[in-house]
Amino acid sequence: MLLRRALVLGGSTEARLLATRIAADRRLWGVISLAGRTSAPLAHDLPTRVGGFGGVEGLTRYLIEERISHVVDATHPFAARITANARAACAAAGAPLLVLTRPPWVAAPGDRWIEVAGNAAAARALGDSPRRVFLAIGRQGVADFRVAPQHQYFLRVIEAPNAGDLPPSCEVIFGRGPFALEDEIALMRDRRIEIIVTKNSGGALAYAKIEAARALGLDVVMIARPARGDAAMTHDIDAAMAFLFS
Structure with missing residues (x-):
């Protein structure tokens, strides 16, 4: 052969x-x-x-x-x-x-998903009133959220993003998964997160944030795969x- x-x-x-x-x-x-x-x-x-x-x-x-x-x-x-x-x-x-x-994630009972087609739609889905937003999208694409500067963002990344890409009010949190469910819940409580933005990456390693959102009753803006x-x-x-x- x-x-x-x-x-x-x-x-x-x-x-x-x-x-x-x-x-x-x-x-x-x-x-x-x-x-x-x-x-x-x-x-x-x-x-x-x-x-x-x-x-x-x-x-x-x-x-x-x-x-x-x-x-x-x-x-x-x-x-x-x-x-x-x-x-x-x-x-x-x-x-x-x-x-x-x-496989992509599928909403389970108790999930509060707002499904959108991309970052621009995700930024619009956050609404006009200021909210505390956990951005779990990586450093690429964060600049798309500068159009909604009224929100307080918490961006988790592996490596530092370009400072010019960040929305005006944005805390950068460094970390590489997988993350434990209890740690995700603690992070969201500590930062008083009101809504999460994430990509539908699928898989078990990044799923804890979805479970944490479910446990805390948080909305999740879920960006669909291309x-x-x-x-x-x-x-x-x-x-x-x-x-x-x-």
Whole structure:
């Protein structure tokens, strides 16, 4: 059997799990690519490249030059541009593509969700009256909330955002998950949070804030995932491994 050469577009827990499986399989050669948005990413079990490819043309060239046989897009569910580039590059290079992503969260009894399509809609959903807002969206996109400066924001990030992107009244809280439910409840009580803004990233590791909001009776502005085109998709690591031998 010819050695399969896999490119994993990473940045998610699913990507790390898949990398571990690929590294343990002698029938596979693999590399994982990270966008480089954090200066100290978590370690992976595959050789890792950091930084962009140079758009669709650069990624197409990489796939051809490295003789990549299969591509798994295991980026963050909101990495729409990377997914679009991967879809176009794989089509040009003739490499099959699979999107590996975690299932989105679904509202449970007791949840008070306001579902919106993007950051601009999320900022509008906060309303005109000043509120204490927990922003769990990461540092990218925080500038979109400058249009609603009447609110007090609490932004949790792994790395410092650009100061110019922050709304006028914004406390930056540093932390890398997963976070325990009791810690999320304590944080929201301590900051007297009235409403949460988050992306529907899905998965168990970031779910505690949703449970905390439910326990405290808080509204959650839930930003829906962007469309990821017509690429084949799975939520299952075993299915992703089977794809690499298809």
